[in-house]
Amino acid sequence: MPRIHCALPLAAGARLALPPGAARHVQVLRLQPGDGITLFDGRGGEYQAVVEHMGRSEVRVEVGAHRPVECEAAVAVHLAVGMPANERMDWLVEKATELGVASIQPLVTERSVLRLSGERAQKKQAHWQGVAIAACEQSGRNRVPAVHPVQAFPVWLAGSAPAGLVLSLRDGSQPVVPAAGDRTEITLLSGPEGGLAPPEEEAAFARGWTPVRLGPRVLRAETAPLAALAVLTLAAA
Template sequence: MNPRLHVTPALAAGAEFDLPEAAARHVQVLRLQPGAELTLFDGHGGQWRTQVLHMGKRTVSVRVLEHEALERELPMAVTLALGVPANDRMDTLVEKATELGATAIQPLLMERSVLRLADERAARKVAHWQAVAVAACEQCGRNRVPALQPMRTLHEWLQLNPTPAPAQRLVLSLGPDTLPLAHAVAQPAAQPVTLLSGPEGGLSPVEEATVRDHGFQPVTLGNRVLRADTAPLAALSWLGVAAIAAAGLALL
């Protein structure tokens, strides 16, 4: 398999250009030679066969050969809204959520969040997580990179998204009146889903009442208490498998 790299300029057949610094360094580490092929993707859909033209000490020049209309997205768009966990667990969450097919990831600061970031420090963290998502796409074969949204408080995010349409809204909950996730999503892939999951300790009672008032259906994954970095990935895995199965049945 050819090395896969993400580049930010939009690609076009016949274009010749120098790879960005990080991508060029990756090609140099692999000791590729002129004539070797790469697979590049720019996030606008599909991927591009590309050939190395020149290897310099600091630059790598390539020529774009042809477009391959290959997509590996889920049939259903899933936005993960996550109470940011402590330490480096968010890195793993972003990496695995990307591999599992999340369309967008919204980091949230909530009442029980241990990590507290704002302004420039928050922006640097989000940029770091976006790079984690890019690396995960390069590895897993996705050609569309999940968008890491700016870090917000739960209140700010709800104010920016006041109505549930067009996505179905789900919140992972330990409270009463929850539905099994499989019962809450009766027709996977029929509409986008926004899945909200709290930090360590979950949502506070006030936060849970607030998100229910904003149209979030409380759902459960069973009678075990999962960690903050396990629960959203388990739910995303189920949503992805259910959507793929539903799409497959629809094609028969």
């Protein structure tokens, strides 16, 4: 049965017109009145629903029973990442969502190839949020991770959450899982192509962040945070 995110609050027994994005999804699937779908609004759980009306500009459904289904990771990992170039950020957002990321903070760092600001950054944020929604629909997640507005690294670091883990190649970096310990919420920082610049790493360390490593190989900018996310979320599953 198709799973579709609905940006409206859902309640059992409600009859409603789906918002444009969800309606287009139903139309693309060529569903007909009487067909069943699964809806989720991001507040937890999911709802069975039945298509009541299929129009050119409106799709109406009847919402059925709520099912308290959850498949969130036991460890909430908030990923802050120096944006990789080209389409790699799309891929990173998609796979991070599948792996259970709690939120994603795109960063512009000293070595970033992809530099966004203003309206272009807002459009990219909206696009990546859509990628995360689609990944939730595919993977069975009922809570959509927030993709935050793009920020410059120094601005973000100055106002960031309590110190977390920094993927680093420097000597003395700890293995990522032991460094995480028994925390149930972690912020993981990863650089773009070429990694964080030394002054950026030092700024993070000065604020109490812990350098961590994944092993002896050098992973790509879009691979390293996903590998760390996988071991942090799946090890606790």
